[in-house]
Amino acid sequence: MPRSIRDIALIVVLLGLCLVLIFSYGKKSQTGITESVVYRFFRPLEQAVSTLKTSVGDVWRNYVYLVGVKKENRELKEELRQLRREKGELLAREAENIRLKKLLDVKTRLEHPSVVAQIIGEDASGWFRTFFIDKGTDDGVFAGMPVTATEGLVGRISRSGANMAQVLLITDSALAVDCRIARTRDRGILRGALEGGCALRHVNPKVQLKEGDEVITSGLGGVFPSGFPVGKISAVRMGEQGLFLEALVTPSVNFSALDKVLVILSTLGGFDVQTWSEERR
């Protein structure tokens, strides 16, 4: 076979294979052979670097950063007093909340089984907002499961290998989360904005959104549990078509400082979300 024809054939075969892989990607949720092998190879290396990073961080926090700790201690004591007061108020509100929920007979699950995972790596290309955790299918972590932190929603598992999984962050434009504005209870769709943070779209234009309004998950869609803090509105503008409002949202979670996350072990449809109309049926 002439060399030029062989070269063209190689180009056509490889580019064709790439296109087949791209267009068949959406149909699978588990990792393929390539990802499994790559994850198995990279996991111990990433784990080692992550452990080293944690150790260095601990040394910094425990020894170097102790300068001015007395002042911080005073401030923390004051904060503790204030938090105790707030805790008392919250307990009273929670009791009232439980009573109201019983009255309304709304079936919501307050607790979900979960597993703590350590972040061991981040997106290698930088074009996507993802990171890797040290838990996988062996620990019950599968694609589609929600990932949270103490501050709020982090994202969703996008790929899961045997002992390593990839998390798609809420700041990535590929992830859409059905959310509510906590103050007004109005809904919108949250997507990552490439310019940073997230954008809450498709919000009713009659709603009076304010900067600082808290955005929480609605629970609709069955992927994320309801009521998880997502972020706060930092700017409001009219959407491109002028039909809906669009708000820029600053995530509650500081992703650059995150080292551990909580994976909620419930897959699509695992949350008990019943609308009023379904209840009436």
Add this chain to the structure above:
Amino acid sequence: MVGGAALKGYLFGSLMVVLALFFQATTQFFLSNPAHKPEIVLVIVVWASTRLGFNEGLLFSFSAGLLTDSMSGAPTGLFAFLYCVAFLVCGYLDATTDLETYGARFLVAFLVCILEGLSIIGSRYLAGPFSLGAGVGLSILGKGFFTGIVAVVLMPLLDRLWVERPRLSGLH
């Protein structure tokens, strides 16, 4: 380049890509903002287009792309496709112009990174529209600039390792 030499070239490139991916996924966040993270693997693909033969270079670009797909949020095949195209474009440029100067290396890495960024952003926008503010353009430009800088530093280093590899591995 045929047979064993081609295989050695392929393996050398693959080893560099594995090291680059490991660096990009673990320690690079100490050095740079994720939005402006230089594309080291792309620099290696550009380098491969000037040093490796056609067959092993194209196969190497495909493999490097698949590895990057696995270690990023990209759908499997996206980076494999983009790196193959980058290899072909840079191979053509290498055959028609001089890519051995610092300026040419910076410019090629910068432009290929910008094209890659536009392709990725474009494909993502088609998959689900999102706001395209000025920040997106600046982010792509910033990433392209840093990738260009890395190319100026890394490509001579790769050349050096490429020349010295028989001595380093103990095989003459």
